[in-house]
Amino acid sequence: MKLDEIDLSDIDGFWTLPMSVRDAAFETLRREDPIRFFAELETEYLAPGPGYYAITKHADIVEASRHPELFKSGSGVNIPDLPPEFNEFFGSMIALDDPRHARLRKLVAAGFTPRMLQRNMEDVETAAKTIVERLREEGPGCDFVTACAAWLPVKIICDMMGIPESQHEFVFDMTNIILSQGDPEFIPEGENPLEAFLGAGAALAALMDDVAGHADGGDGDDLTHALVNAEIDGDKLSSAELQSFFVLLCAAGNETTRNSISWGLTYLSENPEQKALLQSDLETHMPGAVEEIVRLASPVIHFRRTVTRDQVQLGGKEFNTDDKIVMFYGSGNRDHDVFDDPYVFDLTRDNKDQIGFGGPGPHFCLGAHLARRQINVLYKELLTQLPDIHASGEPDRLRSNFINGVKHLSCSW
Numbered sequence: 001m002k003l004d005e006i007d008l009s010d011i012d013g014f015w016t017l018p019m020s021v022r023d024a025a026f027e028t029l030r031r032e033d034p035i036r037f038f039a040e041l042e043t044e045y046l047a048p049g050p051g052y053y054a055i056t057k058h059a060d061i062v063e064a065s066r067h068p069e070l071f072k073s074g075s076g077v078n079i080p081d082l083p084p085e086f087n088e089f090f091g092s093m094i095a096l097d098d099p100r101h102a103r104l105r106k107l108v109a110a111g112f113t114p115r116m117l118q119r120n121m122e123d124v125e126t127a128a129k130t131i132v133e134r135l136r137e138e139g140p141g142c143d144f145v146t147a148c149a150a151w152l153p154v155k156i157i158c159d160m161m162g163i164p165e166s167q168h169e170f171v172f173d174m175t176n177i178i179l180s181q182g183d184p185e186f187i188p189e190g191e192n193p194l195e196a197f198l199g200a201g202a203a204l205a206a207l208m209d210d211v212a213g214h215a216d217g218g219d220g221d222d223l224t225h226a227l228v229n230a231e232i233d234g235d236k237l238s239s240a241e242l243q244s245f246f247v248l249l250c251a252a253g254n255e256t257t258r259n260s261i262s263w264g265l266t267y268l269s270e271n272p273e274q275k276a277l278l279q280s281d282l283e284t285h286m287p288g289a290v291e292e293i294v295r296l297a298s299p300v301i302h303f304r305r306t307v308t309r310d311q312v313q314l315g316g317k318e319f320n321t322d323d324k325i326v327m328f329y330g331s332g333n334r335d336h337d338v339f340d341d342p343y344v345f346d347l348t349r350d351n352k353d354q355i356g357f358g359g360p361g362p363h364f365c366l367g368a369h370l371a372r373r374q375i376n377v378l379y380k381e382l383l384t385q386l387p388d389i390h391a392s393g394e395p396d397r398l399r400s401n402f403i404n405g406v407k408h409l410s411c412s413w
């Protein structure tokens, strides 16, 4: 694809291309115009914004992530400027700047300490075992995504928050809608996707409100109890903050982990010698495999920042107030300047600089340890119970420029 044929705003035209074509297009961008301007497309539901600069080099993504005072999150982290009513459910800390961001992050970080995570280690192991047992019962030929990959993240987030088992499927369905970007499998033809997102956000918020009501003043040991009753310097989370945090957790923690697990099966199946190496010593090689899966999958395709002042420099270009820059993590994770043979799945590579969980800075993924743990434990269980499991078809990808999603993937053993 030539440079002037690449249009990152064209969801159907660009983002449904085979992965190899997409990769080659980003390589062209990195080589020929690493910070290229794209117009925003007009959709039926949103007026077009002013356009954005696509940041495709690793070094520039890292630089922008490190400088929230120059590149802020508070005007939104997706490309379009969303209508203000969205802030109620989708305005949690990912789309805030300091001091509000720091305050919220401090309050909720209490739930993600190594001690809290250690406590739920056993839950992750038990859940992974049950999920793989259920997959075995489904039998070869089943859909790996819906039978296996999707369930661990939903169950872990819901259990952490004290959401009853009977509601897990509901949380799963609402999350699918929020991150579907209008993919017709999740939002029926003719339905306004913005209304569907809002409806799903409101439904999750109402569920959280109910669960939080029971936790207020109680002494349960889930995260909701910790958050409802957490106090730092006399400061507490409001119920609206708790609701939008839960919506963020569902959105940020479910699909990303699910898609890592699904892409992982594809990569291991395409690279039998890497799978054999992993299986030769699961304990030793799993952390490297997890990191390499997240690097190559880069489940979050982009996040946006907005420039806070005039004459800001990045990657040799100058930006002005309100310019939008969009960081393409998968492109940064395939940058030859940082990774040798970047398209090769190599679980022994040094991945300390991979940016699948975001660049270094205040918004670095809060759930990175939890996600790594889930992928690690699930793959150990999978490769122990079903050592010859493999993908038996191509991944059926989500039509999206935001989530590098796998909707379905047939598997066999």
Ligand code: HEM
Binding pocket: 065, 073, 077, 093, 094, 095, 105, 157, 248, 249, 252, 253, 254, 256, 257, 260, 294, 298, 299, 300, 303, 329, 355, 356, 357, 358, 359, 362, 363, 364, 365, 366, 367, 368, 370, 371
């Ligand atoms: C493989 C799985 C995951 C990937 C690839 C991923 C990716 C990311 C990325 C790229 C960011 C950076 C946002 C930015 O810079 O604007 C982020 C932030 C965040 N992630 Fe994750 N994530 C994953 C799993 C999780 C899980 C399991 C949770 C929680 C249960 C979670 C919760 C969050 C939260 C709360 C933020 C916002 C942090 C802030 O703004 O301070 N993520 N994630």
